[in-house]
Amino acid sequence: MLERRVTDMVEYSVIIPAHNEEAWLPACLDSIERAAECARIKPEIVVVLNRCEDRTEDLARPRAVLVREEAPNLARIRNAGARASTGRTLITLDADSRMAPNLFIEVGRALESGRYVGGGVPVRAERVSPGIVATGILLLIPFLVRGLSGGLFWCGRPDFEAIGGFDERWLSGEDFDFAVRLKKHGRATARKFATLWRTHILTSCRKFDRWGDWFVWKILLRDPRGFVATYRGRNPALANRFWYAAERFRDSKAGADDQAVRNNSRIRS
Template sequence: MLSLIVPAHDEATRLPGTLRVLHEAAAATVGAGGYEIIVVDDASRDGSGDIARACGARVLRVEHRHIAATRNAGACLATGDTLVFVDADTNIDATLLGAALAALEAGAVGGGATVALRGPLAWHVRWGLAVSNWLLRRMHAAAGCFVFCRREAFEAVGGFDERWFAGEDVALSRALAARGRFVVLRERAWTSARKLRSHPLGEHLLLMLRFAVRGRRLLRNRDALGLWYGDRRD
C-alpha cells in the first residue's frame, strides 16, 4: 500500500487540483486499489477537510499549526509501507511517482525531487531556484513539497523532528541518509510560487539574514516564521 500524505491549512482553493493529479498519478503507478490519500486538515477555517473528503481523500483533523507534527500525524494514520508527503500546492505526475517507487525498490531509504515553480519567474528567482536545487542535491536533502521514504526507515528515525517549525524536511533527509542511500530525483515536482507573490523579496532576504545571525534556533520559533505560518496566502 502506498500512502500519500497531504498537510493542509486553509487550502480549499488548491486541494481539488492537487488531489485530482495525485489520484491520477497513483492510479497510473500502483493501480486504483494500491494507494490511499490522507489529507491532514490542520486548523483550517475554509472547509478544506470537507473538500478533501469530496475529492476522495481520508481526512484527519488536527490543531497543530506545526508542519512537522501535522505530517507525523498523517503518517500515524497511514496504512502503507511506503510514505509520500506532498504539499497541498504541489502537483506530481506518474513519471515522478514511478521514479520514487523505483528508487525505493532499488534500495534507497528515501528521497525527494527537483523543485520546479509554476508560472513566469524573474531571473533572480530562476537563479535562486537553480542554486537551491543544486544545494539540496549536494546535501542529499529533499524539499518538503515532495518527500518519500519507507515506513520502516521513517519510524526508525522518529519521523519529522518536531523541534523544528521549518527545516524539518532537511532534518528528516539527513536522518534518513544516515541509515542508507537518500536520492534526489531529476524528475520534477511542480509547486506554487505563492510565497514569492505574497511576501516581497525584501522579506525573504531579511529572513535569510536573521537565519545567518541566529542559525537553526530561528527554526524553533513559529512566531519568527511568518513566511510559513502567517496569514498571507496568495
C-alpha cells in the first residue's frame, strides 16, 4: 500500500481504463471537466493505458495522469489506476462513457452524509432499441436482486483498500463482484451501498453497433452456462472476445494482442 501525506491528496480521482480509445476518450474527459466545473473542484484524472496502438496516449497526456498496465484484465487495470491515484475519493469510469454534469456534486453529498460506503449510478445508453432495452434489463437483474448498481463506482479510498480493490482473478464480472464486496463491507461498518438516482452516466452502444442489438441474448440462448460463467468471471474465451481482444472494434489487429488474450485462459481456473 502506498503511503501518502494528506497534503499530497486531492479530493477526487477518476480512474479510466483505456484500450485504443481515441474515438471515445476526448468526450469522456470533456464530461469530467464539465462536472468538475459544476462542482467547482479540480479532480485528478488517471488514464490507464492498456495495449494502446492508436492516439489514446497522445490525447490523454495533456489532460490526465498516465499509467501503463498491459495485462488484459480490467480488474488489474483499474487497480493500477487506483494505486497511482492520490484522491480521497475514487471514481471508476469507462472511456466510452460520459458522466452527468452533477455527478461530483451528488457523490460529494452522499459521502459527506456519512451514511454510505459508496455505490453506483444509473446507466443510460446513447441510443435505444428493443434489443438494447432487453439486454439492459437482463444484465441489471443480478444487480437489482442484491440492491446494487454499477456502470460507475464511487467510494472512499480507505474503503476501496479495505476490500482489496477489484479482484484480479475475475476476467469479467469484476464490477458485480466489487459491488457485492463493497456492500458487505458497508454493512459491517453500518453504512449503505447507494445508487445515486439524481445523476447518471451515458455510455456508448459500441458492442451493439459491432455485433447487433440482440447479440447478448443470442449468446444466452445458444450457451446459457457459458453466459452465466462469463458474468462470474469463469469464461475466458468470451471475456477475451468482448473485452480484451483488440479486434473488438477494429478488424485489423493481431499478433501480440492475440497472444495476450490467449494467456487469459491461464489466469483464472
